[in-house]
Amino acid sequence: MKLAYTLRLADDALIIGHRLSEWCGHGPILEQDIALTNTALDHLGRARSLYQYAAQQFNELPEAEKQTAFTSVAIQNLVNAGAAVSEDDMAFLRDGWDFRNTLLVEQPNIDWAYTVARAFYFDTYNYFFCSALKNSADTTLAAIAEKSLKEATYHLRWSSEWVVRLGDGTDESHERMQKAINELWSYTGEMFVASDAEKAMADQGIGVDVSKLKSLWMQRVQETLADATLAMPQAGWMQQGGKDGRHSENLGYILTELQFMQRAYPGMEW
Amino acid sequence: MTVHSFQEHFDNLIDREITIEPKDWMPDDYRKTLIRQISQHAHSEIIGMLPEGNWITRAPSLRRKSVLLAKVQDEAGHGLYLYSAAETLGVTRDDLYDQLHSGKAKYSSIFNYPTLTWADMGAIGWLVDGAAIMNQVPLCRTSYGPYARAMVRVCKEESFHQRQGFEIMLTLSKGTEVQRKMAQDAFNRWWWPSLMMFGPPDAESPHTEQSVRWRIKRMTNDELRQKFIDVTVEQAKILGLTVPDKNLKWNEERGSYDSGAINWEEFWNVVKGNGPCNKQRLETRKKAWDEGKWVRDAAMANAEKRKQRKEKAAQAA
Amino acid sequence: MNNKNEWPLWEVFIRSKAGLDHKHAGSLHAADEKMAIENARDVYTRRQEGVSIWVVESKHIHASDPDESGSLYDPANDKIYRHPTFYNLPEEVKYM
Numbered sequence: 001m002k003l004a005y006t007l008r009l010a011d012d013a014l015i016i017g018h019r020l021s022e023w024c025g026h027g028p029i030l031e032q033d034i035a036l037t038n039t040a041l042d043h044l045g046r047a048r049s050l051y052q053y054a055a056q057q058f059n060e061l062p063e064a065e066k067q068t069a070f071t072s073v074a075i076q077n078l079v080n081a082g083a084a085v086s087e088d089d090m091a092f093l094r095d096g097w098d099f100r101n102t103l104l105v106e107q108p109n110i111d112w113a114y115t116v117a118r119a120f121y122f123d124t125y126n127y128f129f130c131s132a133l134k135n136s137a138d139t140t141l142a143a144i145a146e147k148s149l150k151e152a153t154y155h156l157r158w159s160s161e162w163v164v165r166l167g168d169g170t171d172e173s174h175e176r177m178q179k180a181i182n183e184l185w186s187y188t189g190e191m192f193v194a195s196d197a198e199k200a201m202a203d204q205g206i207g208v209d210v211s212k213l214k215s216l217w218m219q220r221v222q223e224t225l226a227d228a229t230l231a232m233p234q235a236g237w238m239q240q241g242g243k244d245g246r247h248s249e250n251l252g253y254i255l256t257e258l259q260f261m262q263r264a265y266p267g268m269e270w
Numbered sequence: 271m272t273v274h275s276f277q278e279h280f281d282n283l284i285d286r287e288i289t290i291e292p293k294d295w296m297p298d299d300y301r302k303t304l305i306r307q308i309s310q311h312a313h314s315e316i317i318g319m320l321p322e323g324n325w326i327t328r329a330p331s332l333r334r335k336s337v338l339l340a341k342v343q344d345e346a347g348h349g350l351y352l353y354s355a356a357e358t359l360g361v362t363r364d365d366l367y368d369q370l371h372s373g374k375a376k377y378s379s380i381f382n383y384p385t386l387t388w389a390d391m392g393a394i395g396w397l398v399d400g401a402a403i404m405n406q407v408p409l410c411r412t413s414y415g416p417y418a419r420a421m422v423r424v425c426k427e428e429s430f431h432q433r434q435g436f437e438i439m440l441t442l443s444k445g446t447e448v449q450r451k452m453a454q455d456a457f458n459r460w461w462w463p464s465l466m467m468f469g470p471p472d473a474e475s476p477h478t479e480q481s482v483r484w485r486i487k488r489m490t491n492d493e494l495r496q497k498f499i500d501v502t503v504e505q506a507k508i509l510g511l512t513v514p515d516k517n518l519k520w521n522e523e524r525g526s527y528d529s530g531a532i533n534w535e536e537f538w539n540v541v542k543g544n545g546p547c548n549k550q551r552l553e554t555r556k557k558a559w560d561e562g563k564w565v566r567d568a569a570m571a572n573a574e575k576r577k578q579r580k581e582k583a584a585q586a587a
Numbered sequence: 588m589n590n591k592n593e594w595p596l597w598e599v600f601i602r603s604k605a606g607l608d609h610k611h612a613g614s615l616h617a618a619d620e621k622m623a624i625e626n627a628r629d630v631y632t633r634r635q636e637g638v639s640i641w642v643v644e645s646k647h648i649h650a651s652d653p654d655e656s657g658s659l660y661d662p663a664n665d666k667i668y669r670h671p672t673f674y675n676l677p678e679e680v681k682y683m
Contacts, residue, residue: 018327021335024342025323026554028562029594030316030350031615031622035629037343041336048332088331112565161621168575169568176564254327261330261388268445270330270388270438294653347630354614357596363616364593423613427634569618570592576619 002138003057003069004100004197005207007090008243009141010050011101014091016122017043018254019109028112035158039119042151049144051087059084070098074266092262096255097245100195104187106242106250110180113166113173117180120159124220125191127152128213137205160224167228174229181225182233189238192217198243284484289415292358300484304414305359306375307486309366312352313377315345316370317551321385322394330388337434338391344427351420358416371556379537380463382545389442389449389456395435397457397464397502403428404498405468408488417486436505443509450510457506458514464502465529466537468495499527595644597623599631602639609641617642 020040027033058069066079074093078085105122109115130152133145166177192214194202201207225232241247261270276295283290290296319342326342329335353363369375380398385391406428409421442453469475469491481487489497506513517530540548594616600609612631617623623642631637651659667673676683 021326021339024326024339025319025346026558028558028565029616030346030353031594031617031626031630032565034343034346034350035626037339037346038629038633041339041343044332044336044339048336051332091332092330111561158625161625165569165572165618166565169572170564172564173568173571257327260328265330265446265448268330268449269441270334291653293650343633347633350615350630351613354596357614362593420613566594566618567592569622570594573619573622 001197001200002206003054003061005201006050006054006057006141007098008100008195008197010047010054010090011099012105012122013043013047013050014258015099015101015251015254016105016118017041017047018258019105019107020115020119022109023115036115039151039155039158042148042155046144046148046151047091048087049147051090053140053144054090055085055087058090071095072098074263088262092259096247096251099242099245099247099251099255100197101242101247101251102187102190103239103242103248104184104191106248106254107184107187108250111176112162113176113180114184116159116162116166117177117184119155120163120224121184121188121191121221123152123156123159124217124224125188125213127156128216128220129208129210132208132213136207141206163224163230164228167225167230177228178230181230185233186237186239188217190240190242193240193243195243284413287411287413287485289418290413291415299480301359303481303484303486304417305356305361307481308352308356308359308417308420309361309369310376310378312349312356312366313370313375314381315349315352317377317381317555318398319345319349320551320554321381321383321547322391324385325388325391328388329391334391334438341395341431341434344431347427348424351423352417355414355416355420367559371552371559373543373552376541378467379540379545380467382540382548382551383459383463384547386459387452387456389439389452390460392435392438392442392453393456393460395431395433396439396505397435397460398467399428399431399435400502401464401467401498403432404494409486411485411488413485436509439509439511443511453509454511457511461514462532462536463540465495465499465532466534466540468492468498470534470537496526499529503527594618595646597627597642598645598648599623599627600641600643601627601631601637603637605638609639612636614645620644 017040020036020043024033024037024040027036058066061069063079067076069075070093072093072095075085075089078089078093104118107114107118127149130145130149134142134149136142136145163177163181166173168174192210194210198207198210202209222232239248277297280290280294280296280300283294290300322338322342322345326335326339329338353366356366357363366375370377385394403425406421406425410418410425412418412421439453439457442449472478472490472492475491478487478490482490503513503518515530517528519528521528539545543549595618596614597617598614599612601612602609612627615623615626615630617626620642623644624640627640627642628637632640663669
């Protein structure tokens with residue numbers, strides 16, 4: 001369960017980092033291109049720490065469990081060969097249904113407003129999440145959370161300020177921002193519905209009870225949207241499935257690029 | 271002072287290798303040449319983000335991905351430092367972008383070649399950044415202060431770029447057959463364009479003499495090119511790669527390598543816009559800039575609103 | 588030729604470590620002061636170059652005129668008595 005939990009966190013970090021990295025070279029102005037890439041690098045760094053920890057846990061599993069943990073033939077081949085798996089194997093060789101990230105982080109960039117809205121929803125969650133995970137009974141996760149909290153604090157500052165700038169900027173930016181906030185809203189509920197792994201880990205004091213983060217998140221989002229002269233979206237139907245491996249079509253395309261090299265040229269050093 | 275004495279004073283500073291600063295008097299030609307050279311350099315950094323940016327989402331390991339992302343980001347930073355240096359000469363970044371987007375301004379032609387495999391990330395770091403460093407290090411002591419200071423920062427940050435490229439090539443050359451093939455293929459495609467990076471032969475280079483005097487340039491195109499060939503051929507040996515030049519031969523007398531003729535027709539065509547990727551590169555940049563306009567405008571509008579609210583609050587108090 | 592909507596230019600000063608002066612690092616564009624500080628953080632401290640940042644809009648910098656440098660700085664040239672090395676002390680006076 002802890003392995004599943006670690007991967008759940010790692011996948012969120014990798015996928016949102018991947019999305020943000022797509023902006024590199026295409027930002028609206030050099031300064032912000034650089035800023036967004038810093039954030040992408042933070043997420044990627046967190047993903048690496050978590051995948052390293054996940055690989056370590058995987059390598060300590062009993063042999064029989066290693067065989068069935070993931071459907072990936074590439075990983076099963078490694079196990080059969082008696083090889084240890086690495087952070088890269090976790091990221092590049094697992095199949096889509098073994099990814100446990102939320103649907104929110106895999107949504108496409110579309111424009112600056114969507115990118116800011118997605119970042120804002122995630123950063124707000126991640127800020128409260130890291131604040132709580134820092135007290136984890138698991139020292140590795142606690143240490144990762146402590147480092148990540150500093151980054152998440154800055155990310156939230158960046159995305160909140162942009163929500164306000166765009167919301168309270170020009171008529172066009174207001175409209176675009178409101179649209180992005182509304183459209184991505186249905187992907188926010190999933191963050192606060194605990195998966196089995198999240199429940200089990202929260203019970204053991206290792207993970208965070210995500211259902212408890214919801215009111216903190218709501219309050220912060222409400223305040224920022226008010227500052228931005230934007231309307232809070234109405235409660236409504238929430239999309240779910242990412243935490244159980246049922247993803248949007250987006251993930252397939254992300255993995256096609258992300259995993260291309262490792263899948264096309266298996267077992268090589270780069 | 272008369273114009274004549276201004277000129278004399280300026281020449282005197284140049285001869286004594288004293289740095290020229292933004293508010294100092296300078297000849298119009300000097301200002302124009304600098305704006306052209308610095309902005310070309312800045313544009314090259316920004317366009318140069320694109321061929322490598324291609325591979326960020328496809329990098330083969332998480333470590334390589336972080337390194338590549340940080341490297342492409344550095345290029346954005348270098349572009350920024352250089353645009354800032356150009357701005358001290360009385361142009362705005364927006365003006366310079368207009369020149370780039372309209373096709374009036376040039377940038378390094380090398381970035382009009384495509385990146386087809388992962389090995390291209392290695393070849394670019396090793397060869398293109400290698401050639402760039404050779405061009406750039408002398409500019410850390412160039413006569414114009416803001417340019418020299420920007421270059422000091424650029425060169426300091428650049429030093430990891432070539433190393434990471436060489437490391438990629440080394441890993442490939444020690445890898446499987448397909449990896450070695452990838453490395454050689456990239457080397458074949460990037461070798462000649464890298465040599466062209468030093469610019470046309472001295473005999474045909476119109477700006478060289480004046481630029482050397484102004485220390486905007488410190489070595490001639492051919493001198494730098496020869497230096498690059500001599501260093502790089504030795505590095506290729508370490509990688510076990512074959513230099514794609516049948517006429518390459520060590521010349522004992524000169525203590526340098528003799529090399530085959532460069533296809534200058536190709537060079538001039540790429541400069542004129544006929545390279546494999548000229549159109550895509552420029553369109554990508556224009557698209558990013560045009561689609562970013564509403565974002566930039568929004569930020570200004572918001573800053574303006576907040577300033578006014580603050581003033582109002584101050585008045586009320 | 589000037590786009591009035593171009594983000595203003597800011598000068599960035601960075602304290603590289605506690606106890607040192609802020610030093611000019613370079614410039615950048617930003618819409619407002621908050622963004623200027625954040626952009627400075629993202630652009631100029633990527634390699635742990637700083638612990639504190641000042642930004643000032645470039646238009647607020649007042650600079651001395653280089654043509655007056657003679658009258659401004661040369662008069663200090665002959666005031667060598669302001670420097671400690673001007674004074675001869677006997678060898679026995681070790682620390683002063």
